[in-house]
Amino acid sequence: MVDEELKQKLATCGRILNRLGLFGIYGHISARIPGQDKFYITATLGSTSLEKELTPEGMVLCDASGKKLSGNGTVPLEVVLHVVLHKAREDAGCVIHIHPFYSMALAIAGLPFVPVTVQGAPLAKVPVYRKAELLIDDAQGKKLLRAIGKAKAILLRGHGVVVVGETIEEATCNTVYVEENCKYLLTAAAAGGVIPVTKAELKERADQVAASAGKRNPHKRVFDLLDRKTR
Numbered sequence: 001m002v003d004e005e006l007k008q009k010l011a012t013c014g015r016i017l018n019r020l021g022l023f024g025i026y027g028h029i030s031a032r033i034p035g036q037d038k039f040y041i042t043a044t045l046g047s048t049s050l051e052k053e054l055t056p057e058g059m060v061l062c063d064a065s066g067k068k069l070s071g072n073g074t075v076p077l078e079v080v081l082h083v084v085l086h087k088a089r090e091d092a093g094c095v096i097h098i099h100p101f102y103s104m105a106l107a108i109a110g111l112p113f114v115p116v117t118v119q120g121a122p123l124a125k126v127p128v129y130r131k132a133e134l135l136i137d138d139a140q141g142k143k144l145l146r147a148i149g150k151a152k153a154i155l156l157r158g159h160g161v162v163v164v165g166e167t168i169e170e171a172t173c174n175t176v177y178v179e180e181n182c183k184y185l186l187t188a189a190a191a192g193g194v195i196p197v198t199k200a201e202l203k204e205r206a207d208q209v210a211a212s213a214g215k216r217n218p219h220k221r222v223f224d225l226l227d228r229k230t231r
């Protein structure tokens, strides 16, 4: 049951990000099975429609090393980025790798990520992986881990983004917030000026999120909203 729910939620996450136009040409999303060292990942099926691949049936089950255990499709070439994050980061229950326009443009412009929206504020630190390359071997996986540190997201220059969250809901929200923040940041910079969210405002926002987390799950609320909006 847990597996079916996970696969369905991965598919929903994929549909949300695709319909928001955030995938770029391609991407992949994975979710660790709670309490296990296995994960589900969206596969490369080679179909003409991305959404045909983003279905529960399109998911592939992998072991901790990224080796396929079951499923119909092919494990993505860059599976190593999922492997290292699921292994090293307890808070990376879900890993998203896509190619959203403004997040890519910010890294290409060589500009640092500055929080300019209250949604983007909890992600105040978003580092950059400097070398424009695909991440396909263990050495590159280790390099990614060092570069991302404890951050929830990293921009890969000339390539895309990697975003994590404890849950699929959180990772989806973090991805949307990073891209939105980059969009406003770049547009404001082009218009002539940027007013960042201050440290005091960051703290206030973090306190608000912490307070509301006890009462309800803010990421689930936003995920459900995005789910309804992108059907």
Ligand SMILES: [Zn+2]
Residues within 6 Å of the ligand: 078, 097, 134, 135, 159, 160
């Ligand atoms: Zn890639």
